[in-house]
Amino acid sequence: MFFEYFYATPNKNKMRKVAFFTEILVEDFDGASRTMFQLINRIDQQNFRYFFIYGGGPTQFRDFLSYKVPTFKIPVNDDYCLAIPQLIKKKLELALDEFAPEIIHIATPSLLGFFALNYAKRRNIPVLTIYHTHFISYIAYYFKNMLPLIKPTEQWMKRAMNNFYNKCDIIYVPTKSILTELQQIGVQRDGLKLWQRGIDTQLFTPRKKKTSYIQQLTKNEKPTILFVSRIVWEKNIKTLIDIYQHIQSQQLDYNLIVVGEGTAKATAMQEMPNAIFLGKKTHQELAVLYASADVFVFPSVSETYGNVVIEALASGLPCVIADGGGSASLIQHGVNGFKCQPENAAGYVYYLKKILSDPALKRNLITAGLSYAGQLDWTRLSQQYFDDIELLADKTQDADLAWAN
Numbered sequence: 001m002f003f004e005y006f007y008a009t010p011n012k013n014k015m016r017k018v019a020f021f022t023e024i025l026v027e028d029f030d031g032a033s034r035t036m037f038q039l040i041n042r043i044d045q046q047n048f049r050y051f052f053i054y055g056g057g058p059t060q061f062r063d064f065l066s067y068k069v070p071t072f073k074i075p076v077n078d079d080y081c082l083a084i085p086q087l088i089k090k091k092l093e094l095a096l097d098e099f100a101p102e103i104i105h106i107a108t109p110s111l112l113g114f115f116a117l118n119y120a121k122r123r124n125i126p127v128l129t130i131y132h133t134h135f136i137s138y139i140a141y142y143f144k145n146m147l148p149l150i151k152p153t154e155q156w157m158k159r160a161m162n163n164f165y166n167k168c169d170i171i172y173v174p175t176k177s178i179l180t181e182l183q184q185i186g187v188q189r190d191g192l193k194l195w196q197r198g199i200d201t202q203l204f205t206p207r208k209k210k211t212s213y214i215q216q217l218t219k220n221e222k223p224t225i226l227f228v229s230r231i232v233w234e235k236n237i238k239t240l241i242d243i244y245q246h247i248q249s250q251q252l253d254y255n256l257i258v259v260g261e262g263t264a265k266a267t268a269m270q271e272m273p274n275a276i277f278l279g280k281k282t283h284q285e286l287a288v289l290y291a292s293a294d295v296f297v298f299p300s301v302s303e304t305y306g307n308v309v310i311e312a313l314a315s316g317l318p319c320v321i322a323d324g325g326g327s328a329s330l331i332q333h334g335v336n337g338f339k340c341q342p343e344n345a346a347g348y349v350y351y352l353k354k355i356l357s358d359p360a361l362k363r364n365l366i367t368a369g370l371s372y373a374g375q376l377d378w379t380r381l382s383q384q385y386f387d388d389i390e391l392l393a394d395k396t397q398d399a400d401l402a403w404a405n
Contacts, residue, residue: 175330
């Protein structure tokens with residue numbers, strides 16, 4: 001039943017009321033979902049009341065007020081669905097009016113996101129959003145067979161992003177490079193706020209190392225290169241295939257383990273017949289893989305942040321990544337990993353060989369990576385988020401009082 005909404009038991013105490021809009025409300029769906037749930041799992045229901053409006057996800061979300069919006073599958077990516085709030089616009093607006101949110105949290109500038117933004121602006125409700133997805137970087141992949149459309153689509157996307165983000169009160173961005181890029185396309189600096197992602201260092205830790213697990217998967221004791229991501233073309237899977245082929249042509253005695261699912265997986269399996277494809281893994285399984293592999297490779301430039309890179313660093317796994325996108329801000333070249341020209345497969349292989357042939361270098365990279373990851377505490381970052389929710393609500397209340405006087 002798409003249209004039903006459900007009320008949690010009301011709390012008699014005064015609470016901040018937040019309407020939270022997201023396309024997908026599934027905890028381990030992708031990096032953006034995992035970030036959202038780090039906040040959701042820390043909601044103090046004595047002080048905050050949340051109303052979740054979403055497309056993909058359960059009919060009822062835990063004991064929160066919930067509203068599931070009709071969706072349809074995105075043709076270019078079967079993994080994702082798109083919520084269509086216009087189909088139930090009046091019902092949804094009535095539910096929101098009854099809830100009377102003080103703050104609107106929007107995960108994505110989608111149809112649902114623009115619906116939420118327009119609702120907020122009409123009712124003078126402040127908006128907080130987190131920049132989860134680097135949309136512009138996806139266009140070249142989705143339109144690779146329609147080259148004349150790439151530039152116009154990029155220009156349209158920039159206008160749409162400006163139209164959305166410049167109407168938000170707070171935009172969390174994960175890295176300085178993404179903040180600068182958003183400014184360059186016209187997003188105003190006032191609303192942009194640097195808010196890095198955290199890492200659970202109890203889950204992702206070198207203590208999870210289990211060499212026998214890797215040997216069980218590979219049936220050998222060779223050095224193991226690990227790649228973790230959705231296996232879709234916008235993650236630069238073509239370069240991953242090129243890296244594999246360089247390794248094969250140089251007859252390097254390495255294993256390559258690929259973790260993830262996606263539309264490019266079938267082709268990748270054909271092009272990398274000796275690689276080990278494990279499909280999607282849980283956080284607990286990933287933690288063991290990170291800690292037990294020898295080096296992590298990640299050629300994607302479409303990340304706003306790169307959760308998998310931080311997970312690898314926290315697990316004591318040296319990284320060789322693309323010098324592009326949000327992930328590049330996480331690696332200091334030669335200190336806690338190496339960065340390569342995004343499509344230069346030979347460059348990745350050079351640094352993979354360098355790490356795997358130099359134990360002292362590998363130890364130094366691991367030490368620096370652990371030190372960097374140890375600074376990223378989810379408890380502190382989530383508290384900043386809830387403090388900003390309070391701040392926005394207080395500003396609105398002050399403005400209402402000033403208007404009344």
